[in-house]
Amino acid sequence: MPHARQDSAPHSIARPATRDDVLVNVANFTWVNGFDLYDIAPGVPAWTEYFAKASLGPTGQLEIPAEVDRCSVHGDKVWGASFDDGPSEFTHYVQEYFKTKSLLTTFFVVGSQVAMFPSVLKDSFDAGHAIAIHTWSHNKLPSLTDDQIIAEFVLGAKSIADTLGVYPKYFRPPYGESDERVIRLAATVGLTSVVWSADSGDSVDEVDISETLTNEIVPANFARFVAEHRDQDISLQHDLREYEAKIASTAMDILLTGGYNILPIHKCLDDANPYGNNILKGFFESGQFENKEAVLPPLSVTSTSPNAPPSSSKSLGVETAKTGNAAITNTAATPTKSSSANPIGHYYSFLASLATLAAVALVV
Numbered sequence: 001m002p003h004a005r006q007d008s009a010p011h012s013i014a015r016p017a018t019r020d021d022v023l024v025n026v027a028n029f030t031w032v033n034g035f036d037l038y039d040i041a042p043g044v045p046a047w048t049e050y051f052a053k054a055s056l057g058p059t060g061q062l063e064i065p066a067e068v069d070r071c072s073v074h075g076d077k078v079w080g081a082s083f084d085d086g087p088s089e090f091t092h093y094v095q096e097y098f099k100t101k102s103l104l105t106t107f108f109v110v111g112s113q114v115a116m117f118p119s120v121l122k123d124s125f126d127a128g129h130a131i132a133i134h135t136w137s138h139n140k141l142p143s144l145t146d147d148q149i150i151a152e153f154v155l156g157a158k159s160i161a162d163t164l165g166v167y168p169k170y171f172r173p174p175y176g177e178s179d180e181r182v183i184r185l186a187a188t189v190g191l192t193s194v195v196w197s198a199d200s201g202d203s204v205d206e207v208d209i210s211e212t213l214t215n216e217i218v219p220a221n222f223a224r225f226v227a228e229h230r231d232q233d234i235s236l237q238h239d240l241r242e243y244e245a246k247i248a249s250t251a252m253d254i255l256l257t258g259g260y261n262i263l264p265i266h267k268c269l270d271d272a273n274p275y276g277n278n279i280l281k282g283f284f285e286s287g288q289f290e291n292k293e294a295v296l297p298p299l300s301v302t303s304t305s306p307n308a309p310p311s312s313s314k315s316l317g318v319e320t321a322k323t324g325n326a327a328i329t330n331t332a333a334t335p336t337k338s339s340s341a342n343p344i345g346h347y348y349s350f351l352a353s354l355a356t357l358a359a360v361a362l363v364v
Contacts, residue, residue: 001055001137005113005331006240010317015138022116022117022179025115025116025117025118026116028118029115029159029162031158031289032115035136036215037112037115037116037137037156038042038112038137038138039137040144040148041135041136041137041148041151041152041154042148042149042294043145043146043147043150043151043153044147044150044154045147046288046291046292046293046294047147047150047151047154047283047289048146048147048150048185049277049295050072050286050288050295050296051150051185051188051189052188053295053298054283054298054299055187055188055189055279056280056340061262062184062187062188063185063187064184065183065187065192065193066183067178067183067192067193067194067195068192068193068195068234069168069194069195069196069197069234069270070197070232070233070234070253071232071233071234071263072268072269072270073177073230073232073267073268073270075261076233076261077231077232077258077260077261077326078231078232078261078263078269079231079232079233079237079255079257079261079262079263079266079268080091080106080232080234080235080263080264080265080269081103081105081106081237081238081252081258081262081263081264081265082105082106082107082108082109082132082172082194082196082235082236082264082265082266083105083106083107083108083237083238083245083248084107084134084172084236084237084238084239084240085108085110085113085134085238085239085240085306085310086107086109086110086113086120086121086162086238086239086240087107087109087114087117087118087119087120087121087124088113088117088120088239088240088241088245089117089120089240089244090239090240090244090246091107091117091120091123091124091239091245092120092170092245092247093239093242093245093246093249094245094249095123095124095127095129097248098129098252098359099127100126101252101254101256102153103262104127104128104129104130104131104263104264104267104276105129105130105262105264106130106131106132106170106264106265106266107121107124107129107130107131107132107239107352108132108133108134108170108171108172108194109121109131109132109133109134109156109159109160109322110134110135110136110138110156111133111134111136111137111155111156111157111158112136112137112138112148112159112160113240114159114163114194116162117161118159118284119151120326121163121164121238122163122164125163125164129248129264130240130264130265130266130267130274131160131164131166131168132169132170132171132172132174132194132265132272132274133153133156133157133160133168133170133171134151134156134171134172134174135153135156135171135173135174136151136152136154136155136156136159137152138279139152139174139175140173140174140175140177141173141178141181141182142177142178142181142182146181146185148201149182149185149186150185150188151190153171153185153186153189154189154235154283154289155206156171157189157277157284158284158289161280165278166275167190167272167275167276167278167280167281167284168191168193168274168275168277168280169190169191169192169266169271169273169275169276169277170192170193170265170266170274171186171189171191171192171193171194171363172193172194173193173195176195176196176236178193178195179199188279189277189279189280189283190277190278190279190280191277191353194233194255194265195234195289196233196234196236196347197233197234197235198221198230198233198234198236199221199235199236199287200217200218200221200222200224200235200236200237200247200251201214201217201218201220201221202237202238202244202247203244204257211242211243214243214244214247215243215247215250218237218247218250218251219247219250219251221255222250222251222254222255223254224234225255226254226255226257226258226260230316232268233249234265234268235251235316237251241353244348252331262289275326278300278301278302282285282298282299282300282301283299285299285301286298286299304328307308321325335363
């Protein structure tokens with residue numbers, strides 16, 4: 001079990017405090033123009049075709065990593081910790097707790113949230129936490145077209161790359177909902193899907209539960225995990241709302257008392273580095289992000305430290321699919337957008353409206 005260390009100096013978290021701060025943050029992401037916060041990312045066929053070609057190996061095959069829901073590294077009481085839906089004005093509760101314990105976790109971040117709270121994301125990254133993609137708008141991916149799914153990955157990755165300069169290799173589908181098509185499309189973007197095996201219970205069936213219930217359900221669930229002698233699990237928690245972020249310390253303390261070794265997701269998958277996605281890096285450096293009409297030749301890039309990909313991908317389980325001419329067609333049903341199914345958009349709807357106006361103002 002990691003040794004708990006109490007830092008002598010408090011950690012100061014820089015985070016937006018007012019609506020004006022949020023507006024300024026979004027305005028700094030000039031490319032957001034045309035990509036409304038929390039609206040489904042508009043599909044760009046040229047992007048989909050670019051990735052279909054860029055992801056092929058020399059034999060014309062696409063490697064599709066299996067979806068991950070448990071840790072693969074061997075050890076005594078290994079536990080993968082993860083937090084979804086941030087960054088937010090409440091992420092600092094999670095950051096501060098993990099700092100006092102000298103531990104690290106993984107944040108699966110929503111791109112539109114990053115646009116509003118980039119300094120919070122940078123705080124997490126600078127502290128050593130791993131950052132992974134949780135799409136742009138937090139909509140259910142299986143209901144989207146191929147082009148929209150790719151755009152959700154692209155905009156989520158763009159918000160992270162512009163803020164931190166890294167290209168993640170892992171993503172989590174919103175609500176944990178994916179299918180063979182989603183996982184295959186993610187593979188063309190160089191992404192591996194990571195879900196979970198231990199749900200904290202801090203949100204249930206897309207409906208926000210009360211703070212009182214959260215403070216009862218989450219500790220009870222983690223106490224049950226320990227009593228069941230669970231091992232190599234990946235847990236799901238959130239840092240969007242205050243009560244979700246605050247209960248993190250209680251949950252993690254239960255694991256530590258039970259003797260668990262808490263790790264960020266890439267570490268529990270025996271992966272030395274959560275970044276180094278050369279397919280995404282090549283996409284942005286090629287100019288294809290800006291070019292939404294013509295399909296540009298795939299750009300081959302080489303990562304340099306600290307983003308070089310490790311050689312431990314064998315632990316994820318990889319299958320190979322023949323893609324022929326690499327054409328990927330849109331086979332999903334036309335999506336029906338439902339704001340009530342999106343807890344993030346529901347929670348920050350007033351900020352989203354203001355931020356969209358600010359983005360539009362940039363081109364007026």
